Amino acid sequence: MYDIAIIGAGPAGVSAAINAKILNKSYIWLASRPVSKKVERAELIKNYPGLPDVTGEQLAFVFKHHAESMGIQLTEGVVTGVYDLGGRFALLADNRDFEARTVILCLGVEAAKPLEGEEEFLGRGISYCATCDGALYRGKNIAVVCTDKRFEHEIEYLCSLAAGCTVFPMYRDYEIKAQNAKIVLKNPIRYEGDTRVRRVVLKDGALDTDGVFILKSAISPATLVHGLRVEEGHIVVDRSCATNIAGIFAAGDCTGRPYQYVKAAGEGNVAAHSAAEYIANLK
Amino acid sequence: MYDIAIIGAGPAGVSAAINAKILNKSYIWLASRPVSKKVERAELIKNYPGLPDVTGEQLAFVFKHHAESMGIQLTEGVVTGVYDLGGRFALLADNRDFEARTVILCLGVEAAKPLEGEEEFLGRGISYCATCDGALYRGKNIAVVCTDKRFEHEIEYLCSLAAGCTVFPMYRDYEIKAQNAKIVLKNPIRYEGDTRVRRVVLKDGALDTDGVFILKSAISPATLVHGLRVEEGHIVVDRSCATNIAGIFAAGDCTGRPYQYVKAAGEGNVAAHSAAEYIANLK
Numbered sequence: 041m042y043d044i045a046i047i048g049a050g051p052a053g054v055s056a057a058i059n060a061k062i063l064n065k066s067y068i069w070l071a072s073r074p075v076s077k078k079v080e081r082a083e084l085i086k087n088y089p090g091l092p093d094v095t096g097e098q099l100a101f102v103f104k105h106h107a108e109s110m111g112i113q114l115t116e117g118v119v120t121g122v123y124d125l126g127g128r129f130a131l132l133a134d135n136r137d138f139e140a141r142t143v144i145l146c147l148g149v150e151a152a153k154p155l156e157g158e159e160e161f162l163g164r165g166i167s168y169c170a171t172c173d174g175a176l177y178r179g180k181n182i183a184v185v186c187t188d189k190r191f192e193h194e195i196e197y198l199c200s201l202a203a204g205c206t207v208f209p210m211y212r213d214y215e216i217k218a219q220n221a222k223i224v225l226k227n228p229i230r231y232e233g234d235t236r237v238r239r240v241v242l243k244d245g246a247l248d249t250d251g252v253f254i255l256k257s258a259i260s261p262a263t264l265v266h267g268l269r270v271e272e273g274h275i276v277v278d279r280s281c282a283t284n285i286a287g288i289f290a291a292g293d294c295t296g297r298p299y300q301y302v303k304a305a306g307e308g309n310v311a312a313h314s315a316a317e318y319i320a321n322l323k
Numbered sequence: 324m325y326d327i328a329i330i331g332a333g334p335a336g337v338s339a340a341i342n343a344k345i346l347n348k349s350y351i352w353l354a355s356r357p358v359s360k361k362v363e364r365a366e367l368i369k370n371y372p373g374l375p376d377v378t379g380e381q382l383a384f385v386f387k388h389h390a391e392s393m394g395i396q397l398t399e400g401v402v403t404g405v406y407d408l409g410g411r412f413a414l415l416a417d418n419r420d421f422e423a424r425t426v427i428l429c430l431g432v433e434a435a436k437p438l439e440g441e442e443e444f445l446g447r448g449i450s451y452c453a454t455c456d457g458a459l460y461r462g463k464n465i466a467v468v469c470t471d472k473r474f475e476h477e478i479e480y481l482c483s484l485a486a487g488c489t490v491f492p493m494y495r496d497y498e499i500k501a502q503n504a505k506i507v508l509k510n511p512i513r514y515e516g517d518t519r520v521r522r523v524v525l526k527d528g529a530l531d532t533d534g535v536f537i538l539k540s541a542i543s544p545a546t547l548v549h550g551l552r553v554e555e556g557h558i559v560v561d562r563s564c565a566t567n568i569a570g571i572f573a574a575g576d577c578t579g580r581p582y583q584y585v586k587a588a589g590e591g592n593v594a595a596h597s598a599a600e601y602i603a604n605l606k
Contacts, residue, residue, distance in 0.1 A: 055372045055585060062370055087345055089338045089588045090385040091373055092392045102373040109375045279562065279579070296562070298596040302338060305372045306589015313581040 041139045042068045044315050045131050047119050048146030050079055051301045052292025054103045055308025056144045057112050063316045068138050070131065072118045072257035073190070075100040079301065088301050099301065118257055120168035122265045124285065127322070135171035141322065142287045142315040145275060146308060147261055147294040153273075157231030158254065159263050165237030166252045168259060170194035173251075179203050180250035183240045185210065185228055191255040192216055198253055206247055208240075261294060281311035282318075289315055324422045325351045327598050328414050330402050331429030333362055334584045335575025337386045338591025339427045340395050346599045351421050353414065355401045355540035356473070358383040362584070371584050382584065401540055403451035405548045407568060410605070418454035424605065425570045425598040428558060429591060430544055430577040436556075440514030441537065442546050448520030449535045451542060453477035456534075462486050463533035466523045468493065468511055474538035475499055481536055489530055491523075544577060564594035565601075572598055 046056045049071035060067040082096030091099065107114070117133030122143055131138045158166060167173040174197060181204035184195050189211055199205040199218030206222045207214075216223060230241040231252060240247045262270045269276040269284035274296040281289045289311040292304035329339045332354035343350040365379030374382065390397070400416030405426055414421045441449060450456040457480060464487035467478050472494055482488040482501030489505045499506060513524040514535060523530045545553045552559040552567040557579040564572045572594040575587035 051372060055370070058370045058372060086393070087338070087341045087592065088373065089334060089341060089389055089591075090371065090382060092389040099373060106372055106375040110369070277562070279560070298593060300589075300592050300596070302585065303589040303592045306583075306586040306592075308372075309370065309583050309586045309589075310581060313583075 041128060041141065042066045043140065043319050044068075044142050044144060044312065045070065045129065045138060045140035046144045046146060046312075047071065047122075047131075048148060048292065048294075049073065049075055049114060050146055050148055050292055050304060051099075051103065052146035052294075052304040052308035052311070053144075054107055055305040056146060056291060056312045057107055057114075057308075058110060059309050059312030060315070061110055061112055063312060065312075065316055065319065068131075068140065069112065069114050070117050070119050070133050070138070071114055072116070074114055074116065075104055079103070082301075085301060088305075118168070118259075119264065120172070120259060122288070124266070124287075127287075129287065132169065132172065134169065141319055142289065143265075144281075144308070144311045144315060145261060145265070145283075145288065145290040145294060146292045146304070146311075147264070147275075147290075148258065149273070149293040149299060154260055154263055155228060155230055157233070157237070161231055161233055161237035161252075162263065164235065165233060165250070166231060166254065168254055168256070170198050170253055170255065173253070174198050174201050177202050177251045181248070182206070182251045182253060183208065183228075183247060183249045184253045184255065185240075186214075187211065187256040189213065189215075190257075194253075194255055195221065206240075206249070261290075279310075280314040281307055282314055287315075287318060289318075324411060324424065325349045326423065326602050327351075327425050327427060327595065328353065328412065328421060328423035329427045329429060330354065330405075330414070331431060331575065331577075332356065332358055332397060333429055333431055333575055333587060334382075334386065335577075335587040335591035335594070336427075336429035337390055338588040339429060339574060339595045340390055340397075340591075341393060342592050342595030343598070344393055344395050346595060348595075348599055348602065351414075351423065352395065352397050353400050353402050353416050353421070354397055355399070357397055357399065358387055362386070365584075368584060371588075401451070401542075402547065403455070403542060405571070407549070407570075410570075412570065415452065415455065417452065424602055425572065426548075427564075427591070427594045427598060428544060428548070428566075428571065428573040428577060429575045429587070429594075430547070430558075430573075431541065432556070432576040432582060437543050437546055438511060438513055440516070440520070444514055444516055444520035444535070445546065447518065448516060448533070449514060449537060451537055451539070453481050453536055453538065456536070457481050457484050460485050460534045464531070465489070465534045465536060466491065466511075466530060466532045467536045467538065468523075469497075470494065470537075470539040472496065472498075473540075477536075477538055478504065489523075489532070544573075562593075563597040564590055565597055570598075570601060572601075 291307035326348035574590035
């Protein structure tokens with residue numbers, strides 16, 4: 041069991057990890073990729089005090105270097121669920137699970153809004169995790185909605201198990217090698233079913249299915265953590281970065297505007313200190 | 324009239340100034356010295372993301388360089404009063420005054436707690452500003468309580484006006500050249516009077532006086548801004564860094580723990596954005 045689980049590799053996540061280490065807490069730092077895509081893409085950042093006129097790529101590099109210089113390791117994995125076990129939390133990332141006394145959510149704001157039916161049928165035919173749930177669909181017909189080329193190996197894994205595999209690639213330049221994959225270049229707009237998901241609804245028709253895998257790196261906070269208070273897409277936190285769930289903190293863009301690197305880094309710092317204080321009070 | 328007046332040259336102040344400039348607001352950036360004393364004194368800062376293992380002196384240097392590279396000028400001056408004029412604020416700094424639509428307080432936490440009687444008699448015989456009020460005491464007997472060698476030229480100015488000048492230097496290595504200065508190496512513990520201040524009370528006695536000048540760079544927030552909500556020494560702010568007074572924002576250590584550079588810089592950013600939003604809504 042870790043003291044602190046940190047989710048996200050943007051400025052808030054890096055800052056939280058640095059402070060978890062300095063505060064001498066055990067921690068696991070999880071993110072879907074080693075560097076925040078949003079940071080890396082920024083053209084020119086003029087208002088990160090101390091680093092004038094830095095490109096996103098440079099800022100991502102110095103963040104990474106800072107963490108590495110302190111021996112801080114990131115564990116790559118898409119966290120698809122955070123479960124409150126009472127006094128501790130379980131985190132599911134790909135096929136592994138981790139336990140921690142506190143969680144710091146540094147999720148950014150890129151999380152696509154879930155489609156209608158997505159949250160309703162999550163765990164009832166809809167899954168975010170190929171390696172966790174793929175085996176349940178051996179010999180069945182599945183749909184796979186994929187938002188990022190990086191997850192294509194998971195599509196191939198799913199297709200190797202399923203009898204029929206309809207793939208909706210939501211990005212350009214897809215290269216899906218599975219022979220039984222049927223590529224459909226349309227956007228799902230809704231999921232329907234009864235006690236389980238049964239159909240992927242498109243603008244002009246629908247596809248019957250036994251299960252749906254949605255492969256995306258950014259899962260909306262309310263979906264990730266049951267009962268988390270979210271308003272207008274932002275996790276509600278107080279000045280100490282505490283959410284409405286005791287032991288869960290949030291930092292960075294996911295807590296609201298302004299969407300700024302140094303604001304996020306500052307909140308990562310605050311959240312780590314708040315988590316450490318929370319742990320001290322547990323004992 | 325400026326859009327934004329920023330008080331303080333620590334990480335919060337630098338960050339607020341950078342963002343005021345980027346947000347294309349007119350601003351005045353006031354501080355008692357060009358670089359925060361607290362930052363400069365820090366030995367080694369390990370958790371300012373992007374700048375691993377930086378000394379306080381180095382961090383102060385890069386902050387200063389960042390501001391200068393954007394053409395941001397700091398105006399040196401000790402702000403001794405912020406007055407709400409309804410929709411705008413007047414700031415008194417040394418002998419000058421400035422007007423602004425909004426104020427961002429980045430005061431740090433080094434402000435000495437005012438002594439008993441200090442706030443009561445402020446403006447009634449007690450003054451923080453030699454150049455503002457010195458002439459009122461021509462030919463009178465005054466006491467000067469000075470916390471920093473940098474203000475010795477003000478002591479000399481006051482002594483040149485007053486008939487009798489008792490000086491309490493609250494630091495080592497004082498060099499007070501005024502011939503009529505009577506140096507007392509004791510700490511004032513309280514100020515007493517009736518409609519005006521009359522006495523400086525010491526542990527073992529008291530000094531009668533016509534007026535008291537308290538020369539210090541850090542004035543407590545509640546003294547600086549009448550009606551500002553302060554709890555346990557910290558300015559109360561919400562998530563947008565707004566104080567209880569519309570148009571006044573606060574950032575950095577003065578808003579509370581953790582006392583951390585990147586938390587302060589993050590709040591300076593938030594406060595500048597909130598001030599800009601507030602101004603947009605005024606119009």
